[in-house]
Amino acid sequence: MKISNKIVEKHGLKIEEYESIKKLLNRQPNLLELGIFSAMWNEHCSYKSSRIHLRKLPTKGKQVIQGPGENAGVIDIGDNDAIVFKIESHNHPSYIEPYQGAATGVGGILRDVFTMGARPIALLNSIHFGSPDHTKTKSLLNGVVSGIGGYGNCIGIPTVGGETKFNETYNENILVNAMAVGHANKDKIFYSKAKGLNKSVVYVGSKTGRDGIHGASMASAEFDENSEEKKPTVQVGDPFTEKLLMEACLELMKDNSIISIQDMGAAGLTSSSVEMASKGGLGIELELDKVPCREENMTPYEMMLSESQERMLIILEDGKEHNAKKIFDKWDLDFVVIGKTTNTNKLTLKFNNKIQGEIPIEALASKAPIYDRKWIKKKPQKKEINLKDLKKIKIEDALIKILSNPNHSNKSWITNQYDQSVMCDTALKSGSDAAIIRIHNKDKAIAVTVDSSAYYCKSYPLTGGKQIVCENWRNLISVGAKPLAITNCLNFGNPENEEIMGEFVECLTGIKQACEFLDYPVVSGNVSFYNGTNKKNIYPTPVIGGVGLIKKITKPLDHNFKKNNSNLILIGKTFGHLEQSCFLRENYSINDGLPPEINLKNEKNNGEIVLKLIEEDLILSSHDVSDGGLITALAEMSIVSKYGVKIQKPKKLTNLFKYFFGEDQARYILEIEAINLPKIEKVLKNNDVYYENIGFTQKDYFEIEGELKISNKDLFKINNEWYNNF
Amino acid sequence: MKFSVTVTLKKDVLDPQGKVVQNTLVNIGIKNLKSIRQGKYFEIEVDESELLTAEKIVDKMCKKLLVNLVIEDYKINKI
Amino acid sequence: MKFSVTVTLKKDVLDPQGKVVQNTLVNIGIKNLKSIRQGKYFEIEVDESELLTAEKIVDKMCKKLLVNLVIEDYKINKI
Amino acid sequence: MRSSVIVFPGSNCDRDIGVALEKMQFKNQMIWHKETRLPKSDLIVIPGGFSYGDYLRSGAIAGKSLIIDEVIRAANSGCLILGICNGFQILTETGLLKGTLLRNKNLKFINKDVQIKVLNNKTKFTNKYKKDQIIKINIAHNEGNFFTDLLHLEKLSNENLIAFKYCDEKGNINENSNPNGSLENIAGIFNDNKNILGMMPHPERMIDEFISNKDGVNLFTSLLG
Numbered sequence A: 001m002k003i004s005n006k007i008v009e010k011h012g013l014k015i016e017e018y019e020s021i022k023k024l025l026n027r028q029p030n031l032l033e034l035g036i037f038s039a040m041w042n043e044h045c046s047y048k049s050s051r052i053h054l055r056k057l058p059t060k061g062k063q064v065i066q067g068p069g070e071n072a073g074v075i076d077i078g079d080n081d082a083i084v085f086k087i088e089s090h091n092h093p094s095y096i097e098p099y100q101g102a103a104t105g106v107g108g109i110l111r112d113v114f115t116m117g118a119r120p121i122a123l124l125n126s127i128h129f130g131s132p133d134h135t136k137t138k139s140l141l142n143g144v145v146s147g148i149g150g151y152g153n154c155i156g157i158p159t160v161g162g163e164t165k166f167n168e169t170y171n172e173n174i175l176v177n178a179m180a181v182g183h184a185n186k187d188k189i190f191y192s193k194a195k196g197l198n199k200s201v202v203y204v205g206s207k208t209g210r211d212g213i214h215g216a217s218m219a220s221a222e223f224d225e226n227s228e229e230k231k232p233t234v235q236v237g238d239p240f241t242e243k244l245l246m247e248a249c250l251e252l253m254k255d256n257s258i259i260s261i262q263d264m265g266a267a268g269l270t271s272s273s274v275e276m277a278s279k280g281g282l283g284i285e286l287e288l289d290k291v292p293c294r295e296e297n298m299t300p301y302e303m304m305l306s307e308s309q310e311r312m313l314i315i316l317e318d319g320k321e322h323n324a325k326k327i328f329d330k331w332d333l334d335f336v337v338i339g340k341t342t343n344t345n346k347l348t349l350k351f352n353n354k355i356q357g358e359i360p361i362e363a364l365a366s367k368a369p370i371y372d373r374k375w376i377k378k379k380p381q382k383k384e385i386n387l388k389d390l391k392k393i394k395i396e397d398a399l400i401k402i403l404s405n406p407n408h409s410n411k412s413w414i415t416n417q418y419d420q421s422v423m424c425d426t427a428l429k430s431g432s433d434a435a436i437i438r439i440h441n442k443d444k445a446i447a448v449t450v451d452s453s454a455y456y457c458k459s460y461p462l463t464g465g466k467q468i469v470c471e472n473w474r475n476l477i478s479v480g481a482k483p484l485a486i487t488n489c490l491n492f493g494n495p496e497n498e499e500i501m502g503e504f505v506e507c508l509t510g511i512k513q514a515c516e517f518l519d520y521p522v523v524s525g526n527v528s529f530y531n532g533t534n535k536k537n538i539y540p541t542p543v544i545g546g547v548g549l550i551k552k553i554t555k556p557l558d559h560n561f562k563k564n565n566s567n568l569i570l571i572g573k574t575f576g577h578l579e580q581s582c583f584l585r586e587n588y589s590i591n592d593g594l595p596p597e598i599n600l601k602n603e604k605n606n607g608e609i610v611l612k613l614i615e616e617d618l619i620l621s622s623h624d625v626s627d628g629g630l631i632t633a634l635a636e637m638s639i640v641s642k643y644g645v646k647i648q649k650p651k652k653l654t655n656l657f658k659y660f661f662g663e664d665q666a667r668y669i670l671e672i673e674a675i676n677l678p679k680i681e682k683v684l685k686n687n688d689v690y691y692e693n694i695g696f697t698q699k700d701y702f703e704i705e706g707e708l709k710i711s712n713k714d715l716f717k718i719n720n721e722w723y724n725n726f
Numbered sequence B, C: 001m002k003f004s005v006t007v008t009l010k011k012d013v014l015d016p017q018g019k020v021v022q023n024t025l026v027n028i029g030i031k032n033l034k035s036i037r038q039g040k041y042f043e044i045e046v047d048e049s050e051l052l053t054a055e056k057i058v059d060k061m062c063k064k065l066l067v068n069l070v071i072e073d074y075k076i077n078k079i
Numbered sequence D: 001m002r003s004s005v006i007v008f009p010g011s012n013c014d015r016d017i018g019v020a021l022e023k024m025q026f027k028n029q030m031i032w033h034k035e036t037r038l039p040k041s042d043l044i045v046i047p048g049g050f051s052y053g054d055y056l057r058s059g060a061i062a063g064k065s066l067i068i069d070e071v072i073r074a075a076n077s078g079c080l081i082l083g084i085c086n087g088f089q090i091l092t093e094t095g096l097l098k099g100t101l102l103r104n105k106n107l108k109f110i111n112k113d114v115q116i117k118v119l120n121n122k123t124k125f126t127n128k129y130k131k132d133q134i135i136k137i138n139i140a141h142n143e144g145n146f147f148t149d150l151l152h153l154e155k156l157s158n159e160n161l162i163a164f165k166y167c168d169e170k171g172n173i174n175e176n177s178n179p180n181g182s183l184e185n186i187a188g189i190f191n192d193n194k195n196i197l198g199m200m201p202h203p204e205r206m207i208d209e210f211i212s213n214k215d216g217v218n219l220f221t222s223l224l225g
């Protein structure tokens, strides 16, 4: 068959790329080979536009066992315990079929974690939808939420955290990012690197069907009117089978049978076999007749490109096949030796006793294209908003506007659809700054959270990038955890557009600077480009997933006020930065100006000292101050509590709007007992932490002296209304 | 006028339920089973006496809500 | 031989799903809907050429697994 | 006291109940569903989860497994049987308990802490609770909407076979305190002999102050006698 330009383009490859393929092969590829190149060389698998920039991220630290480059990152939390985690996007599939797209996203990220020998212990997600009144939003949100729940609930892993945001730039391109966190024994981590010649390559899990063929290249293209045509490629998730697969793999991992193991994710059998071989510097030979197939007459092309879910590839030590098969039989799963490792450094595909395709592994992996795409720097849009020019409003109304907005509304409509308690180690559920998961049978715990700030990143990506890392770090500190490492999911528009590439590069620089300063390395991640339709691109939306450690946990710290008449302290300085704030957006639809500056030094110092106070058990409750400012944070604390607050008007900053709604960074609210105040003030002063005594808790009412007084009950109602429409 | 609508998964779409049900039937000793596919069924009554119009209404329900056109096919029958 | 089986909730069993579906259809502007009931649908192929025997096999599947006789009714049709 | 937890493919609260039983000093064994013999046990627990993915109907396929014949035999000879959540669904599918669990009335999975009231505290499962005691307990299910025929419903009331009903913090049993649409807010029932209890809420999740509360503990201590 002659490969025409049209066929090349249909495979999502550029003509120049096709020319390099011919050079690498010294010949024209056949269709099977072309399909394999397209699967490996697309943006999603090859990271061709992002790779040179990702290299700049800090990935090392004494807590890091495995950084990026494996199925998931691994960190050390002491006592031979390791935490394995990663985040991944499933944006395009979720827009086409929200339930299945989201479900298989969860399934995929879980496999990345248990592939490494970890039992998953928590799921999180970051989901972004179009404007709340856009016609599709409601059904997309419904579908995505039930898909996430459907998969996680069925497999029995608690979904404990996440974020849900709305903004019109996601109207035609929603974001669904799923994060999984697992626990492993440090000395029992499994990797994907193949070793040894003539070792059995084993296929386990579900059968291969025609689903998801070209899924990875779909994730690497913009949507257009013709995307509908691609619908038949939708994959259906089977969480029941995944549960069996997970248990079977974890059972097999108890002895020393496995040399290497790799899940079949994007680009299925192709990428898993190539990845194992390339990391091991080996070749791999597959006999495709042996691949367990669901449909009749499947071709090698279809088998190699299928993205059927719930499958794994394992390379076994000699002589372990029999025992391993017994385990998979017990769990009613397919287990077939479909090939072996070779010394040819090639991927060799046999079918009907004939070689149907043969490609040097390097051509698919290290020789895949890398682009240094053009990008332009964002010009800072310095624009100060003068409140005097704006229509007068009342503080109370502005607050209500924020609390009743979908982005700030109480999300229990969503989180009640997720089983948060299964496994019986969830000490703090979603709705808090971070979730706390106890390590089974031990008295230590991890805290986990995901965060993004698309508005900040859009207006000034460098600051935005720094800010999300800091916010994420703050969320962990707020529950008393020492932040250890992050994973990141970089959702951006079309990288061939110089402005968007600029957003990417600068966000990444921001992330890098913050991570370096905070000793908060990146251990895994994912990049999702081409989020946009017909040249309308989404806001740059990097999502950060952070993991922290609570060494010895006595009781989980949350943001519920605990007592009447406790003192409230605001940590960090309030300058009154209102540009890019929730206040201006919700009340005036103003979106101009720069995001609040990040002072990494203060961020680190404030965080560390707050953590110290928490560890000394001096804090009753705590909460970080983020979008919506001080007043929103205080309201959030009151809404979940029996107690409200009585706050004094500020002494220094006289504009109340700036004081209460400003989104200055590095701030926390702490509830403390009066008797501890001197001790705490001493620590703060000795460590140069700026703080203010802002008021006290009181019964039932949320009050700013001389300004407003609302009952907690009313606040609760306001905050809960929006989702009731569903 | 009354209609029945049957909704089934498209060919080539994974049917996790069907697989498990089939295995179970075999396990509990049912012989001669060649294949089983599971789907949804609706009985719909509409207040409309003109067949074509009535059918159109039902079709609209299917497209708008009852059927997930991405992965499912459907058939409408008058009953 | 091929059969279709439709399984529906018995009349006096509350049908939460049907109710929600009905409300939703009305909400999205479908008029003339009188009633809707939702059930399950199976397409079953058995390796048996004698109609009565084949039907018996299918009936057995229904009784033994596919149908919860406490709350559901079913109908078998040759197709 | 010897207990056995039956593990089906797709069970996912099996570890949780196993941990709880051991913590409460039961001598517990986990029994894989393909086993055909049950060890001698005083209590058999069918745990929560999604046996067989909840495919077809929740509990239907597990209800047809080999081990279930053994469970039925044990039940008929008086062994105590506890079905939690999916376990309750399985018990109704096997006929050991009458009634069914339909989809939640809002058609959504529901996970939250709710209040239930102990209606009958004169049983092997509930004797350490006070009559009408209100306990806070976690539910997590898609199909927890209890339904049965009128005759059975009457019998449940008349013979004191209702174990728990959903209520609010003050103990009111009404539509507002009914999370899933269950008939008369029923959250758990006994069989005629009161040696079988099926309940939708998860007592095994309520044994640790640190994670939740200890409102589930009395169920286990009741069983220990």
Ligand SMILES: Nc1ncnc2c1ncn2[C@@H]1O[C@H](COP(=O)(O)OP(=O)(O)O)[C@@H](O)[C@H]1O
Pocket (backbone or CB within 6 Å): A044, A045, A054, A057, A067, A068, A069, A070, A071, A072, A073, A086, A088, A112, A265, A266, A488, A489, A490, A522, A523, A524, A525, A526, A527
């Ligand atoms: N934004 C990022 N930051 C750090 N590492 C990344 C990022 N994106 C991808 N990676 C790393 O690159 C590798 C390949 O990622 P991916 O193709 O998503 O893996 P998989 O095929 O297992 O899903 C992984 O080790 C991942 O952690």
Ligand SMILES: [Mg+2]
Pocket (backbone or CB within 6 Å): A070, A071, A111, A112, A263, A265
């Ligand atoms: Mg992977």
